[in-house]
Amino acid sequence: MVVTYLKQFLLLLVxxxxxxxxxxxxxxxxxxxxxxxxxxTLPKNQPYRTAFHFQPPRNWINDPNGPMVYKGIYHxxxxxxxxxxxxxxxxxxxxxxxxxxxxxxxxxxxxxxxxNLDVSGAWSGSATILQDGKPVILYTGVNxxxxxxxxxxxxxxxxxPYLIEWTKPLQKPIMAPTIQNQINSSSFRDPSTGWLGPDNxxxxxxxxxxxxxxxxxxxxxxxxxxxxxxKKPLHSAQGNGMWECPAFYPVSIGSRDxxxxxxxxxxxxxxxxxxxxLDDIKHDYYTVGxxxxxxxxxxxNNGSIENGFSGLRYDYGKFYASKSFYDGEKNRRVLWGxxxxxxxxNDDVKKGWSGVMALPRxxxxxxxxxxxxxxxxxxxxxxxxxxVTLTNHVLQPTSLIQINNVTxxxxxxxxxxxxxxxxxxxxxxxxxxxKPQMLCQEKGTSVRGSLGPFGLxxxxxxxxxxxxxxxFRIFKNVQTNQNMVLMCSDQSRSSLDNxxxxxxxxxxxxxxxxxxxxxxxTLIDHSIVESFAAEGKASIIARAxxxxxxxxxxxxxxxxxxxxxxxxxxxxxWSMKRAQITGKL
Ligand code: DQQ
Numbered sequence: 001m002v003v004t005y006l007k008q009f010l011l012l013l014v015x016x017x018x019x020x021x022x023x024x025x026x027x028x029x030x031x032x033x034x035x036x037x038x039x040x041t042l043p044k045n046q047p048y049r050t051a052f053h054f055q056p057p058r059n060w061i062n063d064p065n066g067p068m069v070y071k072g073i074y075h076x077x078x079x080x081x082x083x084x085x086x087x088x089x090x091x092x093x094x095x096x097x098x099x100x101x102x103x104x105x106x107x108x109x110x111x112x113x114x115x116n117l118d119v120s121g122a123w124s125g126s127a128t129i130l131q132d133g134k135p136v137i138l139y140t141g142v143n144x145x146x147x148x149x150x151x152x153x154x155x156x157x158x159x160x161p162y163l164i165e166w167t168k169p170l171q172k173p174i175m176a177p178t179i180q181n182q183i184n185s186s187s188f189r190d191p192s193t194g195w196l197g198p199d200n201x202x203x204x205x206x207x208x209x210x211x212x213x214x215x216x217x218x219x220x221x222x223x224x225x226x227x228x229x230x231k232k233p234l235h236s237a238q239g240n241g242m243w244e245c246p247a248f249y250p251v252s253i254g255s256r257d258x259x260x261x262x263x264x265x266x267x268x269x270x271x272x273x274x275x276x277x278l279d280d281i282k283h284d285y286y287t288v289g290x291x292x293x294x295x296x297x298x299x300x301n302n303g304s305i306e307n308g309f310s311g312l313r314y315d316y317g318k319f320y321a322s323k324s325f326y327d328g329e330k331n332r333r334v335l336w337g338x339x340x341x342x343x344x345x346n347d348d349v350k351k352g353w354s355g356v357m358a359l360p361r362x363x364x365x366x367x368x369x370x371x372x373x374x375x376x377x378x379x380x381x382x383x384x385x386x387x388v389t390l391t392n393h394v395l396q397p398t399s400l401i402q403i404n405n406v407t408x409x410x411x412x413x414x415x416x417x418x419x420x421x422x423x424x425x426x427x428x429x430x431x432x433x434x435k436p437q438m439l440c441q442e443k444g445t446s447v448r449g450s451l452g453p454f455g456l457x458x459x460x461x462x463x464x465x466x467x468x469x470x471x472f473r474i475f476k477n478v479q480t481n482q483n484m485v486l487m488c489s490d491q492s493r494s495s496l497d498n499x500x501x502x503x504x505x506x507x508x509x510x511x512x513x514x515x516x517x518x519x520x521x522t523l524i525d526h527s528i529v530e531s532f533a534a535e536g537k538a539s540i541i542a543r544a545x546x547x548x549x550x551x552x553x554x555x556x557x558x559x560x561x562x563x564x565x566x567x568x569x570x571x572x573x574w575s576m577k578r579a580q581i582t583g584k585l
Contacts, residue, residue, distance in 0.1 A: 035086045040349075055356045059080065063245065064078050070129070074099075091108045091122055100360045124190045131196070147186075149177070150191050193261055201220050207242065209242040210236075214241060215236040218233055237306055241279055243279075245322065245323065248291075273287070286306070332363075361377065372536075373536040376521075390403070397560060406574070409524065409549070416520075417518040417566050445467075453473050456471070458524045469490045516534070526550070
């Protein structure tokens, strides 16, 4: 019986794949062959293109690659299909900036042309600044035998701060799967930024898997060109599936300032972060822990794991395959992440593009040493204009107030809540504690609670037929006798179009509302709603494709649908200017 069902299921799957021209390949992105090289036509009406999030003029993008700062110029490379609005034909596109806000497109930096190295794709990788200040890129190439190998690229002209031209002087990959090293040639990709030990030896990790075990393979080199695989991986975890885009870097204890990826070997004042992008579920998880250069052992903090409910994520919405770099100009770590669409492939092809970069975010370690704070870099504030403020306003139960005089489709809003009577917090059912996203789904914007839902309705249409809400709900956990703050981004009413993914996202935020005010910042950019709670202790990035709430027909509200009142101690909202994104790809 079971076998018959299985056979039927497999048959249906094959029919689906053939009919839809869909192919799922090992690189984790679905392949739509018919659309891969279909030249894009850009319709005039483009309500979903962003104004201050980075995106190229057309076509598909995915992972950020090799971000760095060189001679005062910021570089962002990224996975790009020059021929279509779906994944395929992947090259390294390139853009530069002097402020992380305004960008200039540059010519493609790495194209897949070498049979031994990358003819079937120039996939993700990272930049490292060597001891003498020279930048170098390690990236995954897919060779003519369809094997994933790691390659090296150098700038052609080091006196060019824009690093326009890149060369691949070696004829061979620098790391390759062999029978001896037993690496699976279709699960071997995304080399990290290198870090240098006190022994003057470079280390990098490459993502992999062994059956269901996610693995960060460790390699070592004295000259950054000749690499040998270390027997023991830096870290691995059972049941995770493929680890894509692993990253490993130090963070300072007790300071927002960051540490050079390579200069922390004797520094006792640091902890380490290992980030992995889980291919199976498309989320970026991280652990915080300690690291010994002598044994090359990374030990996550007690209880810190890289998946599941108790694992920590960079973002609880759409944010994947991220990359960060140490910005020596400003002594900080800057993080980039890819935000995929929530629209159908047909819609992406119609609008002529797919994928956006999240805002560049600053990363630092919380004073507890247990988790990170992740917030937009301060330069984004340069785009703010015409502030609107509201202070000491009590939001009575079931109230909705409109925030006027803001371009609500292109805005930045900060709001601080207090005045909560925490004795009225709802008791949380213990079965919900490990399912915050489902809790947000179940208790959406229109389900009345006691303390909450309260927050913002953004990208709202005049008659509220459409809106996306970002809100808090406060619960009491009777087992621990503590409050639990739930943060949700509810897209269920975000569009009248039923063809888009309207999932809700949510997480608990580690704040104690008895001690601290509740902070929410939401940046709205046409089809992006990017929200940060408690100074970046949690963030959620969501996509919305309203049909009515576009451009000037978008409105902004603060609301409280709880049965208890809550006070806005301060709300500031800014219209946002458009970032200058110029140049030709
Ligand atoms: N995308 C790249 C791979 C990486 C994946 C291919 C993650 O290198 O593993 O475009 O989104």
